[in-house]
Amino acid sequence: MRCPFCSYAESKVIDSRSAEEGNSIRRRRECLQCMRRFTTYEVVEETPLMVIKKDGRREMFDRTKMLNGLVRACEKRPIPMATIENVVEQVEKEVRNLMEREIPSQSIGDMVSRRLKEIDQVAYVRFASVYRQFTDLNNFVQELEALMKVQNKV
Numbered sequence: 001m002r003c004p005f006c007s008y009a010e011s012k013v014i015d016s017r018s019a020e021e022g023n024s025i026r027r028r029r030e031c032l033q034c035m036r037r038f039t040t041y042e043v044v045e046e047t048p049l050m051v052i053k054k055d056g057r058r059e060m061f062d063r064t065k066m067l068n069g070l071v072r073a074c075e076k077r078p079i080p081m082a083t084i085e086n087v088v089e090q091v092e093k094e095v096r097n098l099m100e101r102e103i104p105s106q107s108i109g110d111m112v113s114r115r116l117k118e119i120d121q122v123a124y125v126r127f128a129s130v131y132r133q134f135t136d137l138n139n140f141v142q143e144l145e146a147l148m149k150v151q152n153k154v
Contacts, residue, residue, distance in 0.1 A: 003031035004038050011038075049095065050102045058102065063092050066112065073127035077120050087115045121147055 015028040025042040049061035070084045091111045109131040117124040
């Protein structure tokens with residue numbers, strides 16, 4: 001780390017602490033040449049994650065889009081916002097743990113659907129109707145019948 005005052009290449013760390021809710025480390029440093037102090041921030045560099053859309057387009061992964069879709073699916077349902085945010089956290093963690101630079105939007109939708117199905121079946125059907133792009137009533141009924149079969153087995 002170069003000193004911002006004299007450009008000397010060596011410094012010593014005087015103090016380190018977590019910053020930005022644990023997403024970075026704040027370090028207080030002292031230049032070994034001019035003895036002036038300065039602060040640096042160390043952040044984990046995340047590789048950009050691209051989502052491959054159904055039509056082949058690629059766009060940056062955006063957790064806000066996932067959150068908005070879940071909020072719409074869960075609208076007027078007894079699902080706390082913390083639960084919805086937890087689903088977003090879990091899916092993002094699962095996607096990043098794949099260590100892939102690109103992921104199909106269908107894979108992300110499957111991850112969300114799997115979790116939403118366990119939380120609330122109405123919200124799941126709402127999400128699935130948009131995500132799977134039900135083209136007619138038959139697709140919708142087939143999904144409901146599959147849910148009913150699973151529910152009757154339990």
